[in-house]
Amino acid sequence: MTYRLYGVPDFANLAVHLALEETAAPYEAVFLGSDAGDLKTPDHLARHPLGMVPALETPDGTMIETAAILLWLADRHGSLAPTPNHPDRAAFLSAFFFTSSNIHIAALDLLHPYRPAGDGPARDVASGAHDRLMSRLAVLDRIAAGNPAWWPSDRPTILTIYLALLTRWTRAFPAYPDLAINLSDFPALHARTAALETRPTAQRVAALHGLTGRFLTEPEG
Numbered sequence: 774m775t776y777r778l779y780g781v782p783d784f785a786n787l788a789v790h791l792a793l794e795e796t797a798a799p800y801e802a803v804f805l806g807s808d809a810g811d812l813k814t815p816d817h818l819a820r821h822p823l824g825m826v827p828a829l830e831t832p833d834g835t836m837i838e839t840a841a842i843l844l845w846l847a848d849r850h851g852s853l854a855p856t857p858n859h860p861d862r863a864a865f866l867s868a869f870f871f872t873s874s875n876i877h878i879a880a881l882d883l884l885h886p887y888r889p890a891g892d893g894p895a896r897d898v899a900s901g902a903h904d905r906l907m908s909r910l911a912v913l914d915r916i917a918a919g920n921p922a923w924w925p926s927d928r929p930t931i932l933t934i935y936l937a938l939l940t941r942w943t944r945a946f947p948a949y950p951d952l953a954i955n956l957s958d959f960p961a962l963h964a965r966t967a968a969l970e971t972r973p974t975a976q977r978v979a980a981l982h983g984l985t986g987r988f989l990t991e992p993e994g
Contacts, residue, residue, distance in 0.1 A: 776800035777830040779820060781807045782982045785839045786827035788938040790981070792843055794974035795929055796850040802981060839938075840873040843931040853931045861923035868916060868924065869932050872939070876913075879905040880939045883947050883954075896949065903952040906943060910959050917961035926961075929969050937966045937989045945992035956990055966990050 776793060780786025782804055793800045805811035805826065812824040820828040821837045829836045831849075836842050847854035854869070855861040881888075882902035886895040913936065917924060924932060940962065943954035956963045969975055970989040979988050986993075 774832045777803060779803045779805060779817065779828040779830075780826040781805055781812070783984065784826050785938065787941075787978070787982060788839055788934050789827045789829060789842050789846070790978045791929075791934045791937075791969075791975055792846050792853060792931055794978050795853060795934075796846060798846075798850060804981075840869070840877070840935065843935060844869065847931045853929065853934070855923050859923075861921070864921065865923040865930075865932065868913065869935070871909075872913070872932065872935055875909045876906065876936065876939050879909065880942050883943055883952060886948050899947065899949050899952050903947075903954070906954055907958075910940070910954070910962065914959035914961045917965060924965075926965055926968065929972070933965045933969055936962060937969055940966065941989050941992045963990060 776798060778786060778789055778793060778800055780790065780802065784807075790802060805817065811817060812821075812826070817828070818824055820830075820835050825837070827837070827839060827842060829842050831845070836845060844854065848857060855865045879902045883899055883906065886898035886902065889898055917926075920926060924930060940954060940956050944956060945953075947953045956966060966989050967987075970979075970987060975989075979985065984992075
């Protein structure tokens with residue numbers, strides 16, 4: 774079966790798109806128009822009950838949630854993460870779900886600080902998200918700097934791909950530009966992201982999303 778990835782250019786589906794390219798599995802990318810109302814059509818709501826992206830049609834049914842799809846693809850294709858029985862699996866999953874539970878949530882608060890409590894406290898929400906991101910990215914940067922076997926610097930993993938998406942958001946789209954995160958403050962994460970964005974696979978995906986240049990390490994909003 775050919776996978777079918779539903780998404781919007783430069784939304785969270787970008788990470789899944791990058792992973793699909795790395796697996797070399799056959800897939801089709803279907804881009805929807807968020808402003809055109811495509812996410813709220815009956816067809817798309819049948820794929821994702823909240824009218825969000827990504828949604829991935831697979832042989833096992835349609836999947837949603839970025840982290841879940843990334844991990845499923847890694848396990849399905851035996852690449853991009855330690856296999857389920859590998860001794861490094863525990864350490865990898867800890868870092869991967871640390872990213873999902875901490876970096877992803879804080880990134881959304883930095884981008885959309887009005888969502889939790891309205892416009893009034895939005896600046897405080899964004900500022901708190903910035904501080905959380907700085908401290909938690911530092912944790913991951915220290916881990917990456919140790920070059921653990923389960924997080925190689927010379928080839929991509931779903932952890933590198935996921936973080937590349939999230940740090941792109943925090944640089945390109947913060948609600949308050951002075952709170953943008955500079956990936957260069959985290960050298961080990963920066964090195965992995967820079968290696969990812971120069972791969973032919975990543976360049977193909979970037980072109981389909983209308984992204985150019987150093988689209989992960991030095992993104993433009």
